[in-house]
Amino acid sequence: MSRPEDTLPPDLFYNDTESRKYTTSSRIQTIQATMTHRALSLLHLTTPSLILDIGCGSGLSGEILSLPSSSGTPGGPHTWIGLDISSSMLSIALEKDVTGDLFLADAGQGVPFRPGTFDAALSISAIQWLCNAETSEESPEGRLKRFFGGLYASLRRGGRAVCQFYPKNDAQKRMVSAAAVKAGFGAGLLEDDPGTKNAKTYLVLTVGGGELDGDITGVVRGLEGVDVVDQRRGGKGKGAKRGVEQKGSKAWIVRKKEQMERKGKVVKASSKYTGRKRRIAF
Amino acid sequence: MKLLTLNFLTCAIKSCKTSPASFPLHPRDAELEIVEADVNLAFLQNILPRLMWAELRTIASELGLPTLPEDIPEREALVEGRGEGEGEGEGGEQIPSQTAKDLHRVLLETCIQEGKLVCGNCGHEYAVKEGVANFLLPGHLV
Numbered sequence: 178m179s180r181p182e183d184t185l186p187p188d189l190f191y192n193d194t195e196s197r198k199y200t201t202s203s204r205i206q207t208i209q210a211t212m213t214h215r216a217l218s219l220l221h222l223t224t225p226s227l228i229l230d231i232g233c234g235s236g237l238s239g240e241i242l243s244l245p246s247s248s249g250t251p252g253g254p255h256t257w258i259g260l261d262i263s264s265s266m267l268s269i270a271l272e273k274d275v276t277g278d279l280f281l282a283d284a285g286q287g288v289p290f291r292p293g294t295f296d297a298a299l300s301i302s303a304i305q306w307l308c309n310a311e312t313s314e315e316s317p318e319g320r321l322k323r324f325f326g327g328l329y330a331s332l333r334r335g336g337r338a339v340c341q342f343y344p345k346n347d348a349q350k351r352m353v354s355a356a357a358v359k360a361g362f363g364a365g366l367l368e369d370d371p372g373t374k375n376a377k378t379y380l381v382l383t384v385g386g387g388e389l390d391g392d393i394t395g396v397v398r399g400l401e402g403v404d405v406v407d408q409r410r411g412g413k414g415k416g417a418k419r420g421v422e423q424k425g426s427k428a429w430i431v432r433k434k435e436q437m438e439r440k441g442k443v444v445k446a447s448s449k450y451t452g453r454k455r456r457i458a459f
Numbered sequence: 460m461k462l463l464t465l466n467f468l469t470c471a472i473k474s475c476k477t478s479p480a481s482f483p484l485h486p487r488d489a490e491l492e493i494v495e496a497d498v499n500l501a502f503l504q505n506i507l508p509r510l511m512w513a514e515l516r517t518i519a520s521e522l523g524l525p526t527l528p529e530d531i532p533e534r535e536a537l538v539e540g541r542g543e544g545e546g547e548g549e550g551g552e553q554i555p556s557q558t559a560k561d562l563h564r565v566l567l568e569t570c571i572q573e574g575k576l577v578c579g580n581c582g583h584e585y586a587v588k589e590g591v592a593n594f595l596l597p598g599h600l601v
Contacts (some may be wrong), residue, residue, distance in 0.1 A: 225502035227467075227509075256502055256567070258464055260594075268590055276496070278464045282471070286601045289471035289594055292483055292508065314519035315600045323601070333509070 179347060186311045191234075191263035198268050200235040212250070212301050212377060213238040215369070216339040220380055222252035226296035230329065231284050231324075231340070232303025233259025234266040236275035242299070244275045253457035258295075260284055262306075285320030288327030295331055302450060304380070305342045308349050325360035329384060338362070338382040350378065357382055367403070427452035460590050463506070463566040466515050470578035470593075472600050478552045480580035483514040485523055487584070489574035498563045500555045503537055506566075519565065527565065 181190050191199065199205055216238075222228075233239050244250040257277040261267055267279050282289070285307050294366045307324055308317045328338060344350040350366065357364040361380040367375040371441045422428040439445045468484055511518060512531040519527050534587035537558035555563070576585040582601075586593045 211465055224505050225499050227506060250580070254497075254499060254502075255505075256463070258467075263593070271589055271591065277590045280594050283596075286594075286596055287471055287473075289469055290467045290512075291469050294467040307536075312598060315601070422580045 180343075182305055182309055182345070186309070187306045188264070191266050192272050192342050193265045193268075196235065196263060196265040199266075200237065205238060209237040209301055210245045212341050213241045215377075216301065216341060217241070217251055217300050219298045219339045219379065220299065220337050221368070222255065222297060224239065224252055226252065226255050228257040229288070229290070229295045229298040229328075230257050230259040230277065231288075231298060231300035231328075232306070233257075233261050233270070233279065234263070234274060234275065234303075236277065236279075238299065239270075240273075245404065258290075258419060261356040284324045285315070287323045288299045288331045290327075290331040292330045293333045296333060296336055297334070298332060298340075299405070300329055300338075300340040300342070300382050302341060302343060304340050304353060305344060305349070308345070308352065316354065317352070321356035322359070325357050325362065328382075329360045329362055329454075332384045334385040338380075339380070340380040342378055343381065344378055354380060354401050402430045414432070460566055460571045460587060460592055462571075463533055463567050465518060465571070465576075466510055466566075467507065468576070470580060470583060471498070471596055472581055472583055475504075475578060475580045475583075478580040479560050481578055482509070482512055483518055484576040485575050486518065487575040489522060489571045491522065491572050492566075492572045493568050494570050494577070496563075497559060500537060500553055500559060502561055503566075504534055504564060505533070505556075506539070507534055509564075512575050515565075523580075524565065532562065537562070552590075556572055559561070568570065 184190065228242055230239055230242070236259065238261055241250055241256050242253065242255045243329060244253050246253045258280070259270070259277050259278045260276075260282045261270075262281070262283045264281055267281060270279055286302070304321075304324070307320045310316050311322060332338060342353065344353065354364050354366060357380060362384065363382045364383075366381040367381055371380070422432070431447060434444050434451075465483060468482075469475070470481035470484065472481075507541070510531065512527075516527045519525075537556055537559040539554045539559075568588055571587055572590050574587050576587060577583070578585075
């Protein structure tokens with residue numbers, strides 16, 4: 178199936194018919210609701226908060242955010258502000274009378290809020306659109322840089338962001354997470370049903386650690402059925418090439434001497450001076 | 460758009476990012492509407508330290524709303540004792556005071572439906588239609 182991102186820019190793709198189809202399809206509604214709940218469990222909100230919804234569309238995830246905590250929204254009801262580039266989507270949101278404030282804005286142009294505004298940010302199936310540039314004036318890297326830079330500034334310290342997106346390939350996945358790390362976020366990718374057709378990728382971002390224990394993997398601690406795969410180079414403990422001694426070191430010399438001894442060669446006895454340099458005495 | 464949102468919104472243009480005049484955006488020819496909502500005390504307590512009170516007062520006077528008090532209300536002033544609940548302290552539900560209700564009225568129920576938002580630095584006008592502000596910028600301003 179062709180990806181909608183490859184056919185048209187988002188503001189043209191989601192026209193009146195396409196927006197209505199998207200919003201009324203019960204299949205998409207269920208998928209969006211599960212993904213929003215998953216993102217909320219990663220955000221770990223305990224009190225009613227101010228949340229930014231990037232690519233809010235017709236407010237499918239916003240409706241869940243404004244539910245009280247008794248209806249399954251942790252810490253709710255939250256107050257949210259939504260950004261979307263498609264005016265058709267926003268007009269459907271207006272018809273539905275959503276409680277959040279809506280903005281017609283392109284996330285690739287930045288996030289126009291003052292520093293430290295939001296407790297959390299959420300984005301469901303949106304940021305893969307940032308990987309496309311429609312004019313020669315802009316580039317995917319530039320759009321991602323402005324988006325993550327603006328998002329990093331507008332979140333409060335200790336805040337979190339969860340962006341679910343559909344990467345086209347591994348290169349795109351790397352490009353998005355590298356842009357987030359460059360903006361200053363602590364970033365990790367969570368994949369649900371990896372390797373299947375309905376794989377879902379969540380980019381989990383943290384600002385300034387805060388209550389987080391350890392690194393980004395602390396976000397998923399306590400979640401069921403999550404394996405941590407650490408692909409960072411030089412992580413603590415397993416770095417420094419454990420078990421391989423350096424050539425010329427005392428351990429290496431002792432090992433070589435034992436080797437020679439086993440072969441029956443005559444080897445000088447080892448002492449505390451073995452492997453030391455002969456320094457010039459005078 | 461709620462006044463709460465306006466208290467966080469800045470100009471989106473790159474050259475305005477460094478200027479202090481890009482916040483707050485000044486409403487022009489604004490049509491206001493009251494949208495009733497339930498008072499959410501925990502949210503008000505959470506958001507209170509993040510408000511820029513002086514700017515909120517300026518905007519309220521620009522919109523012709525009743526003058527807000529000189530100083531930002533204390534966190535304690537939002538709560539008016541606890542409701543009937545078993546046990547001490549944590550048991551009862553906190554009851555919002557009149558101060559909290561007034562704050563809720565201004566921040567979350569007063570909405571700008573139509574009008575313009577003008578940046579104090581560059582003078583760029585953002586149109587607001589049906590409560591949705593248009594923050595799309597032409598390419599040369601990004």
